[in-house]
Amino acid sequence: MYVESLRIENLRSFSKAEIGLLHPALRRRRGDEPLPRLRNVNVMLGINGSGKSTILDATALSLLSPLIASSGYRPYSLIRRSARGRIEEAAVKVDLALDEQDVWPDGPAAGKATMRVLIVRRGDVEFVQQGDVGAPQFERLFYDDSAAFFFVGYGATRRVDVESTADGATRRKLRHVRYERVASLFEDHFTLTPLSAWLPEWRHRNRRRHDEAIALLGALLPKSLRFTGRMENGEYLFAFHSTTVPFGALSDGYRAYIGWVSDLLQHLCIAVSREPELALQDCRGVVMVDEIDLHIHPEWQRTIIPTLARKLPNLQFLFTTHSPLVVGTLERANIHVVERRRGFPIIRRPDEEVFGLSADQILRSNLFGLDSTRDQSFKRKLDRLVRDAELGDAAAALAFMRGASRGAAAIVDEADAPLEKRRAAGKLAR
Amino acid sequence: MIRYRQATAAAIAAAVAAHDPTWQERARSRTRALLAAGRYAEKSSIWGDVKRVYMRLQHFKCIFCERSLAGEEVGAIEQDVEHFRPKNAVKPWPPSTSPVFDLLDGRTGGASPGYYWLAYALTNYSSACKPCNTVCKSNIFPIAGTRGSAPHSVATLDRAERPFLICPYREDPEKFISFLGVVAVPKQREGFGRERALATIDVFQLNRSDLIADRFRTICGLFPWLQMRLDTPARAATIDRTLATLTADRMPQAACGRAFVKLARRRFGLAKEIFSDAEAYFRVGDGA
Numbered sequence: 023m024y025v026e027s028l029r030i031e032n033l034r035s036f037s038k039a040e041i042g043l044l045h046p047a048l049r050r051r052r053g054d055e056p057l058p059r060l061r062n063v064n065v066m067l068g069i070n071g072s073g074k075s076t077i078l079d080a081t082a083l084s085l086l087s088p089l090i091a092s093s094g095y096r097p098y099s100l101i102r103r104s105a106r107g108r109i110e111e112a113a114v115k116v117d118l119a120l121d122e123q124d125v126w127p128d129g130p131a132a133g134k135a136t137m138r139v140l141i142v143r144r145g146d147v148e149f150v151q152q153g154d155v156g157a158p159q160f161e162r163l164f165y166d167d168s169a170a171f172f173f174v175g176y177g178a179t180r181r182v183d184v185e186s187t188a189d190g191a192t193r194r195k196l197r198h199v200r201y202e203r204v205a206s207l208f209e210d211h212f213t214l215t216p217l218s219a220w221l222p223e224w225r226h227r228n229r230r231r232h233d234e235a236i237a238l239l240g241a242l243l244p245k246s247l248r249f250t251g252r253m254e255n256g257e258y259l260f261a262f263h264s265t266t267v268p269f270g271a272l273s274d275g276y277r278a279y280i281g282w283v284s285d286l287l288q289h290l291c292i293a294v295s296r297e298p299e300l301a302l303q304d305c306r307g308v309v310m311v312d313e314i315d316l317h318i319h320p321e322w323q324r325t326i327i328p329t330l331a332r333k334l335p336n337l338q339f340l341f342t343t344h345s346p347l348v349v350g351t352l353e354r355a356n357i358h359v360v361e362r363r364r365g366f367p368i369i370r371r372p373d374e375e376v377f378g379l380s381a382d383q384i385l386r387s388n389l390f391g392l393d394s395t396r397d398q399s400f401k402r403k404l405d406r407l408v409r410d411a412e413l414g415d416a417a418a419a420l421a422f423m424r425g426a427s428r429g430a431a432a433i434v435d436e437a438d439a440p441l442e443k444r445r446a447a448g449k450l451a452r
Numbered sequence: 453m454i455r456y457r458q459a460t461a462a463a464i465a466a467a468v469a470a471h472d473p474t475w476q477e478r479a480r481s482r483t484r485a486l487l488a489a490g491r492y493a494e495k496s497s498i499w500g501d502v503k504r505v506y507m508r509l510q511h512f513k514c515i516f517c518e519r520s521l522a523g524e525e526v527g528a529i530e531q532d533v534e535h536f537r538p539k540n541a542v543k544p545w546p547p548s549t550s551p552v553f554d555l556l557d558g559r560t561g562g563a564s565p566g567y568y569w570l571a572y573a574l575t576n577y578s579s580a581c582k583p584c585n586t587v588c589k590s591n592i593f594p595i596a597g598t599r600g601s602a603p604h605s606v607a608t609l610d611r612a613e614r615p616f617l618i619c620p621y622r623e624d625p626e627k628f629i630s631f632l633g634v635v636a637v638p639k640q641r642e643g644f645g646r647e648r649a650l651a652t653i654d655v656f657q658l659n660r661s662d663l664i665a666d667r668f669r670t671i672c673g674l675f676p677w678l679q680m681r682l683d684t685p686a687r688a689a690t691i692d693r694t695l696a697t698l699t700a701d702r703m704p705q706a707a708c709g710r711a712f713v714k715l716a717r718r719r720f721g722l723a724k725e726i727f728s729d730a731e732a733y734f735r736v737g738d739g740a
Contacts, residue, residue: 408659409551411635412650419635423726426664427733 023171024048024119024338025081025308026134032102032112033141034076037366041077041358045338046306047119051355058353059377060331065314065352066342066369067389068360073367074342075178075207077360078310080114081340082175082204085308087139087153088160093201095208097148100141112141120159123297123306124170130158166199169293169300172307174286175204176214178316182281183213190220203289207312217269217284218257224291231295234302235287241333242283244322247276275317279326282311306336315345320381323347346384353377359389400425453618453625453652454518455701459509461575461621467505468574475502479572487603492539492568499533499577506579507531511702514581515620516589516656517663520704521581534580536619537567537609538591545592545655552654556647560594560616567593567609569602575621576606588656593617596644614644616651628652631711633726634667635659663705668730670705671712674698675727678716 024045030036042052046062066074083100086093101112120132137160140151154160162170193215197205205212217239224232240249248261257268260276269280286309293307294300315323324347331339343349349357354375360367372389384390404425410418468475478498486492504524512523515534522530542564546553570576580589597614604612610622618625628649630639636658638649653659674695681691699709716723 408635411632412551412637412653412659414637414641416632419632419637420725422635423633423729427668427729427731 023121023124023173023307025085025340026117026119028077028081028084028117029115030076030080031114032109033080033100033114034102035071035073035367036076036080037102039073039367039369041369043338043340044355045119046336047121055355058355060328060352060356062335062338063327063331063352063356064338064340064358065327065349065356066340066358066360067344067349068342068367072360072362074360075312076367077358077369078175078177078312078340078342079207081116081308081310082173082207083150084114084116084137084139084153085171085173086201086204087137087150088155088157088163089198089200090139090150091152092198094197094205095150095201097141097150100148100150101143108143110143114139121306123172123300124162125159126162129161132159135159163200167292167295169297169305169307171200172289172293172305173200173203173310174289174307175207175310176282176285176312177206177208177210177212178312179210179212180206180278180282180312181213182216182277182285183219190215199289199292204310207310214281214285215288217280218253220288221258221284222253228291228295231291231302235284235291238303238333239280239284239287242329243280244325244329247272273317275319275322278317303334304336306338308338308340309334310340312342313344314341315343315348318345320347324351327351346381346390349376349384349389350379350381351377357389400429453620453629453656453658453707454510454513454515455624455626455707456510456515456620457624457701459621464505464509464574467509468502471505472501476574479574483569483572486568486571490568490602492566492571494571497571499572500528502574502577503528503531503533503579506533506577510579513702513704514584515578516580516584517658518705518707519581519663519666530582531579532582532585534578534585534589535567535571536576536578536617537570537593537606539568539571540566540591542566542593543591545594546651550654552647552650555650556594556616559596560651561596561599561613564593564599566591570606573606578621583660583662584656589617592655594651594655596647616648617655618648618652625652626707626710629658629707631667631708632715633712633729634664634671634708636663636708665733667705667708668733670703670709671727671730672734674709674712675716675723675730678713678720678723682720 024047025043026045027040027042030039043064044058044061048057048061051057066077068074083090086095102109115136115138118135118137120135122132125132135157137153139153142149142151160171162168193202206214221232221235224235236249236251243249246262250259250261250266252259254268257270259266259268260272262272269277272280287302290302290305294302294305314326318326323345327341327348328351354372357372357376358369359372360369374387376384376387376389379387404422407418407422407425411422465476475498482494482498507524507527512521512527513519514521514531521527544563545560546556567576594616595613596616597612600609600612618628626639628639628645629636629652631637636653638646638653640646640649677691677695677698681688695713699706699713703709712723712726
């Protein structure tokens, strides 16, 4: 299953918005625009509070809609608040492209389908109304270990449960597995299952999936890190440069990434457990990750999306990001900008091509719209130095050049240096 | 600002006549019509026809910021014909946010209906880049004297009005503006000359980031020659000829380049420090 398009009404800050998405099965785009290099990647940009994450939430809610009442999800403040009176309902509609993975072999044919979710208000309580439960096309959605309708989502507060208290059975009592797969989008305290809590069991449960998961995790890691597959004191070991480090001792960036990637692998293993002909990386479905660049070093930001997109070519990705480096690895077709116009978020495509631009150029393009990428107080400091230089302070001119070329650290001393030092520098310049 | 030694009024007139023999006659008749109307209200103009003459005279550089602009074939699109004295209403300057506001104390001539009778005066034109002409200068023309009126000529007005903005046609900008490294600074320590430099630097934002980058580039090109000159004194004469070429009027940021060569002769250590800034600017800086 892939999401072809999404329509949002009165959800959170959105009044009305529509978005068309790329997915691996797409053969041509509207208006015959060329397909980008990464056909399975969609990225939302926008300032904080613009509504980027709402697009992921809306997608998850509508995909859950047929079983949402029994999923463990509780709606909170979904309906848009308006100064002009109460709004009584919000709605999301997704158009889907289904494939043979989603339907029974002898059931209704795969094809296009639509899911709708309606949120209504009664007093102070919001209710999510059950979506279309009767559609025969959706039958396989109601089975847990099925590859049908595979979708996962990771919110910006995603973290791994290091204590590892939550065994599978306890987790299932709280949330249905399909909701659990997207719960971190909605719940700040939700924790992901650590690798060490599920992968060892798969060695016996299904050796092939176990080995596939290890190989795939290895392929998805950055060059600096290698997955050994070995354990020590209940934690998996990773080779980092010349040492081996247990998962819990890795840096935040690695843990944040491995956390959601291994959770994805776990759910892929569950999903394809009855599909022996399907390799793990061939599973189709939808993966949503809020703030993909979270804790990630710039060097790695430049490869993270291309790596994920190429190693998992049959998954459709929806990302949000604030990183110009991430944006530089994409093309215009991959990008949606969420911005406010007359108080409401709107979704637009970038006006210009971005692939190959430097981070600086992207920050100053209208995707991010900064006039200068320098820190604002540092820029003010530089401006003040120029002004002092114009008014005759030669030391300020030297400090300006040092700062403009070497950044903030270089001028902190000079601009705040004692007067005699500045005088000496000034004399030198004359 | 570019040094414009050969561009006398006579030389400009001759170049225009060679480029378009009918232009000056057309300009005269249009000027008569403007004087009769007492304001500028034309639907179409003819100065675009002579833009190329100015582009060539200025070595395809912006008259104000000395950046290299596009050449003969396609350059007309990025260069504006700049009316030094605005043909339309003159806006007051400086705004209260300008750092020179207090310094000049409001003695800058205020607003005026504009110099409509100079719309076709050859010595009131130049070719400027859009950032300098449209964004920076726009319709301002601050003066320290009394605002003149029709039909006075540019030469008469210059004497009575005492403009703040330095006009590269009639005076050598390097008498007023110098460069310490890449930073444009007033050359004169006090008086009207200093105020003119400050006003000109402020109006055209001569220390804006694109120009800083351009000047750092110039310094990167010059310093290795200066180092070589110091290391191999026997080759000094040859290297001086190269340096003269690299800082000739046709080069971008030539005034900054000339100031840098001069600085290196007196204070090589300081020039070396500035070169290391220039090099770091392109290595680690973001050019913003």
